[in-house]
Amino acid sequence: MANSLNDQKQYSKNIKTYQPKPPYVLNVVKAFVVGGFICMFGQGVQNFYMNVFNFSEKNAGNPTVATLILIAALLTAFGWYDKIGQFAGAGSAVPVTGFANSITSAALEHKSEGIVLGIATNMFKLAGSVIVFGVVAAYIVGILRMLFKALI
Numbered sequence: 001m002a003n004s005l006n007d008q009k010q011y012s013k014n015i016k017t018y019q020p021k022p023p024y025v026l027n028v029v030k031a032f033v034v035g036g037f038i039c040m041f042g043q044g045v046q047n048f049y050m051n052v053f054n055f056s057e058k059n060a061g062n063p064t065v066a067t068l069i070l071i072a073a074l075l076t077a078f079g080w081y082d083k084i085g086q087f088a089g090a091g092s093a094v095p096v097t098g099f100a101n102s103i104t105s106a107a108l109e110h111k112s113e114g115i116v117l118g119i120a121t122n123m124f125k126l127a128g129s130v131i132v133f134g135v136v137a138a139y140i141v142g143i144l145r146m147l148f149k150a151l152i
Helices: 002-015 024-052 057-077 080-093 095-109 115-122 125-151
Strands: none
Touching: 002 057, 024 080, 057 080, 057 095, 080 095, 095 115, 095 125
């Protein structure tokens, strides 16, 4: 057993010299550019709602988010968001569009099982845990803020 563990360590050490080094700088640049473009596009959508429909900045936020979710869901349905994700990596996981992609992907994986038992029941399988932990984290931060304000 101990010999096997030493063999595994030796193998891991030897194989590192033959593994290609990931292009960290290029990956960071691609993620930054694509993530920045998604955010810039979102700002353009918000400006569109503010200028065309005379929404205030506060009121333009909700339709902007809904538009970005719709666009990300459509790109996922056509298989284009996955290609963007392969190119940009973490840059495509900008919160709103990345979240819409994860929900749509989970739903599309089970579309052969039908609308109710396939799409509807599996839509929030991945996103459900994110929603639950987000709500719990918001609750804890709210309690901490309330306690902090009470102390000051």
